[in-house]
Amino acid sequence: MSTKHSKAAEAYQQQPDVVERHDNTFFGVRQKRDRMAQMLPEWEDLRNAASQIKKHTVTHLADYLEQFEQQATSNGVHVHWAKDAEEYNRIVYDILSSHGVKKVVKSKSMLTEECHLNENLEAKGIEVVETDLGERILQLMKLAPSHIVMPALHVHREDIGKCFREKGLMDNPTLSGYAAKPADENDPTFLTYVARMHLRQQFMEADAGMTGANFGIAATGDIVVCTNEGNADMSTAIPKLHIVSMGIEKLIPDYASMAVFQRLLARNGTGQETTVYTSHFRGPRPGGEMHIVLVDNGRSDILGNEEHWQTLKCMRCGACMNTCPVYRRSAGYSYTYFIPGPIGVNLGMLRDPKKYSDNVSACTLCCSCDNVCPVKVDLSSQVYRWRQQLDSLGKADPMKKTMSRGMSLLFNHPKLYTGALRLSPIVNWVPGFVIQSGLNPWAYGHQMMRFPKKSFHELWKEEKV
Amino acid sequence: MKIGLFVPCYVDALYPEVGVSTWRLLRSLGLDVDYPERQTCCGQPMGNAGFEHMAEPLARQFDELFAPYDYVVAPSASCAAYVRCFHPNLMKERTCEAAGKTMDIVEFLHDVVKVDSLPAHFPHKVSVHNSCHGVRELGLSSPSERNVPRYNKIIDLLKLVDGIEVVEPERPDECCGFGGMFAVEEKAVSRRMGMDKVRRHMATGAEYVTGPDSSCLMHMQGIAEKEQLPIKFIHVAQILSAGL
Amino acid sequence: MSSREEILQRLRKNTRETYEQPDLSQLKPITYADPVAEFIKNTTTIAGARLIEMQEGDDLETVISQAYPDAQGSVGVIHGDIGVAENACVWIPQTMEDRSVCFASEQLVVVLSRQAIVNNMHEAYARIAASQTYFKEYKFGTFISGPSKTADIEGALVYGAQAARAVTVVLK
Numbered sequence: 001m002s003t004k005h006s007k008a009a010e011a012y013q014q015q016p017d018v019v020e021r022h023d024n025t026f027f028g029v030r031q032k033r034d035r036m037a038q039m040l041p042e043w044e045d046l047r048n049a050a051s052q053i054k055k056h057t058v059t060h061l062a063d064y065l066e067q068f069e070q071q072a073t074s075n076g077v078h079v080h081w082a083k084d085a086e087e088y089n090r091i092v093y094d095i096l097s098s099h100g101v102k103k104v105v106k107s108k109s110m111l112t113e114e115c116h117l118n119e120n121l122e123a124k125g126i127e128v129v130e131t132d133l134g135e136r137i138l139q140l141m142k143l144a145p146s147h148i149v150m151p152a153l154h155v156h157r158e159d160i161g162k163c164f165r166e167k168g169l170m171d172n173p174t175l176s177g178y179a180a181k182p183a184d185e186n187d188p189t190f191l192t193y194v195a196r197m198h199l200r201q202q203f204m205e206a207d208a209g210m211t212g213a214n215f216g217i218a219a220t221g222d223i224v225v226c227t228n229e230g231n232a233d234m235s236t237a238i239p240k241l242h243i244v245s246m247g248i249e250k251l252i253p254d255y256a257s258m259a260v261f262q263r264l265l266a267r268n269g270t271g272q273e274t275t276v277y278t279s280h281f282r283g284p285r286p287g288g289e290m291h292i293v294l295v296d297n298g299r300s301d302i303l304g305n306e307e308h309w310q311t312l313k314c315m316r317c318g319a320c321m322n323t324c325p326v327y328r329r330s331a332g333y334s335y336t337y338f339i340p341g342p343i344g345v346n347l348g349m350l351r352d353p354k355k356y357s358d359n360v361s362a363c364t365l366c367c368s369c370d371n372v373c374p375v376k377v378d379l380s381s382q383v384y385r386w387r388q389q390l391d392s393l394g395k396a397d398p399m400k401k402t403m404s405r406g407m408s409l410l411f412n413h414p415k416l417y418t419g420a421l422r423l424s425p426i427v428n429w430v431p432g433f434v435i436q437s438g439l440n441p442w443a444y445g446h447q448m449m450r451f452p453k454k455s456f457h458e459l460w461k462e463e464k465v
Numbered sequence: 466m467k468i469g470l471f472v473p474c475y476v477d478a479l480y481p482e483v484g485v486s487t488w489r490l491l492r493s494l495g496l497d498v499d500y501p502e503r504q505t506c507c508g509q510p511m512g513n514a515g516f517e518h519m520a521e522p523l524a525r526q527f528d529e530l531f532a533p534y535d536y537v538v539a540p541s542a543s544c545a546a547y548v549r550c551f552h553p554n555l556m557k558e559r560t561c562e563a564a565g566k567t568m569d570i571v572e573f574l575h576d577v578v579k580v581d582s583l584p585a586h587f588p589h590k591v592s593v594h595n596s597c598h599g600v601r602e603l604g605l606s607s608p609s610e611r612n613v614p615r616y617n618k619i620i621d622l623l624k625l626v627d628g629i630e631v632v633e634p635e636r637p638d639e640c641c642g643f644g645g646m647f648a649v650e651e652k653a654v655s656r657r658m659g660m661d662k663v664r665r666h667m668a669t670g671a672e673y674v675t676g677p678d679s680s681c682l683m684h685m686q687g688i689a690e691k692e693q694l695p696i697k698f699i700h701v702a703q704i705l706s707a708g709l
Numbered sequence: 710m711s712s713r714e715e716i717l718q719r720l721r722k723n724t725r726e727t728y729e730q731p732d733l734s735q736l737k738p739i740t741y742a743d744p745v746a747e748f749i750k751n752t753t754t755i756a757g758a759r760l761i762e763m764q765e766g767d768d769l770e771t772v773i774s775q776a777y778p779d780a781q782g783s784v785g786v787i788h789g790d791i792g793v794a795e796n797a798c799v800w801i802p803q804t805m806e807d808r809s810v811c812f813a814s815e816q817l818v819v820v821l822s823r824q825a826i827v828n829n830m831h832e833a834y835a836r837i838a839a840s841q842t843y844f845k846e847y848k849f850g851t852f853i854s855g856p857s858k859t860a861d862i863e864g865a866l867v868y869g870a871q872a873a874r875a876v877t878v879v880l881k
Contacts, residue, residue, distance in 0.1 A: 040739055042737050042739065045736055048731070049731050052731035053730065056727075056731070060727060061720050061724075062720040062724075065717065075844075081716055082712060087712060131871065133859045150860070153863065153864055155862075157862055188867055192859060192861075192862060192867040192869070196871060228857065228859055228860075230857040230871045231870075231872075233808075233812045237807075237808050237809040237812050237813070238813075259829075259831040260733070263738075263795075263796075263829070270860075273795060274854050276756075276872075277851055277852070277854075278798065278852040282844045282850075283848030284848065285808075285847075285849070300716055300719040300723060301723065
């Protein structure tokens, strides 16, 4: 018996060089995060502060949302409330269609992926252009993201170059301004420039810009978007209609809190001191319109979940997956939820425990994630708790259950246990072909252990200790 | 102080010499140690696999069995951690006394006995395996993720041993991939993680890999032997008691 | 019941325990013996921008035209109000009707006064929160730290992803 994650991860192991590259790439980001942590003596205090601020905000969320709405509205912003993904998609479509929007440029938003916004809009005839480079690459190549912050890091430059050529991006007349043809026709700098000129055209042609929100500030009604590329700013500086999609848990109280989070976000997410752009959108542009759609989609239910409410603190920085030794060696596509790694395991179970239970096996309970999370979500403890639920969901692995039952029987009966110990050296005599057969998963990677002639219990009884 | 020795199930069955070393080490320090025989398992394998309720009677049994002792000492970081961190929740009907007094042998010697010299002689180069539950649940060493003063209780003790050379691998506290039933349920990733860890230990040039958790050592040893890699595995207690 | 009411009601119903706001005045964020020097260092290293220090008597227009002798492509000039030493961020409140100059310019010049440099983001945000002018006329402000960048292709760092390809900070 195996989970979808374990099967996919096993298939992934068949390319050890790919695993090596993926593991090293993301451990590299973890190391950059470590360097950031070591440079700030107040690091652990910042984490404590961030965790406390989020715990406070989320347990007063209704009040803060009302304050935020009041502020935003007084700034000339239209505030909408969506109880679920369906309503969210409808609200966004209504705003776009009532403005005659044919093309939307958008910056990265995990919330829009959670609600399947793009597919919904495209089905209704509105073109959606992702402007974050990694997301645009995936969109053109029709691939799913493999990580929440660096979604296309697993894609090779040759494949990107091939895709750009096939989609006609290289035929862009504005490219003739590029200094010289690079030696490597798939050089990342060149490909980025090709994407830049392609996206410039998209910004000019777009009728609306959509962004997510890294943070919403209740005291002022600001929404804050942090990017390295400046694509959220380009998306909103050119088209006049701006729609913000924000999960309700993204609120923080005030600017003093914002300082804590601004300092933690990039350091944890990419190992940089800051994102290049930290933009505060408080209201519409002159002659423009700004809408904020506040989305619940299960978040208010999560608040009531005693064991798992702290996932609401998450700021989607990705640090947990960068440190997760299982994520690094299995990569995003091994997981069945669109968010992988420790937070993905937990959020998937909160979304639909039966549908996403396959990811719960993807954890050794090493607790590294708990120690990197900037808001101190108790990730590994939550995975442990989800494991306790699997049996009642009908998703427990039968082999694990049988083994557990067998052990339980022995351990609860000391005489049976010591009896089994006396017999255990028999295992040493089981023929190799039986040990190595598919029935013994331990033998997949290990030489079988030799059972000593006498256990500690027996040595003790014989006073040989 | 009266110490109750807890020899975890798999140490009992597969690595009794670790239990023997621990016993001898504690006795050599003049400590009043006893081994209550009706012990079996702390329940961690079932708990981590998702069958916590199967560990509940074991937690109660453990608490009762070790009631007469001031400390429960075990040569296994993950087992000591499971008792400390999870047993109280498994027996909510009364206070779990065992949790507060159960310690791994390393932290016991380092923090309680405060050992500052040992007669042990082990003239070999050893690479320290900082088992996850030891690091992050018991605090045997400072987690590499945190900005806290660097310390390592395992290394502090090993440095008392004559002739020894102690090193740490790159990624000093990355998981070896055992994870209990993880090794069986996600065998491919488990194997890859173990192989990566063994490679990193070997890159230090060490002759032995040592650590406070026989489960990690067992996993890595199984992988190393299958690949016929010339590196040996030994529990910290065995090194600290060498010569006794 | 509207979705708004439903959401607010469910949030209130599901809140079991509440937590207080932490006292952030207890936090000791990093400060520097010489914040200006730290800002200059970080601007040229982590932000990847060029930095020009104006001298007494220098004229801004001259300094800029000397920095961009060819002026090929657009050179946008914007003014920053606060510089942050820890990360080379410069706070740019929107002061012009069309803010695309901050992002669409290939070359961007950010003018900042030495006196406007603070140690860290806590100090910067405290100033912004206390301001009587920001967000009044135009409801936008941004921190910019160097030219736009990306490492989305194989982790290779590239400057000039979408917005400015190069930034020069002019310190007066």
